[in-house]
Amino acid sequence: MWIETIVMPREEPAEYRPAPQRDRAAGHAAACAMGEQFRDSVLSYLQSHELMGSVRWVSDPGSIPLVTLYCTSSVLEQLQKEPRFEAGRALAFTTY
Template sequence: MWIEAIVMPREEQKPYRPLPQRDRRALYEAGRNESLQFRERVLNYLQSHRLMDAVKWVSEPGSLPMVTLRCHEQVLERLRQAPQFEAGQSLSLELQS
């Protein structure tokens, strides 16, 4: 059965320090680059652990370091065990009219 999983980087325990003010375009580009690099790390993990056969779809990079997967539950469990990722199953909203 296919599920939808959301993967994000595990937060480090560093104290918060606000970044200097930047223009929106630079901020967006920095977020986009971080998202692209994070997506590559997730894909590398999946490939190195031979989990790609259990993945149907992977989201494209956005402006946040987050990846959405359509995968089997075993993939989600392996991602949850990995120390570099926070992973969970997205909620299914079934709307009725």
């Protein structure tokens, strides 16, 4: 059975510091590069642990470090054990 899984980088809590004013285009480009780098690290992990056969679909990189994938529950369990990632099932939402 395929489940929708969301993977994000695991982070330590940090103190709030206001961001300095900067060029929005440069900020967006840097965020997209970080999103692509994170997606590459997730794919590298899946390939090195030979889990790609249990993955049906992986989202494209975006402007935040977040990957959505359709996989089996065994892949989710492996991702949850990895200290670099925070992974969980996406919430099913039914509309009427």
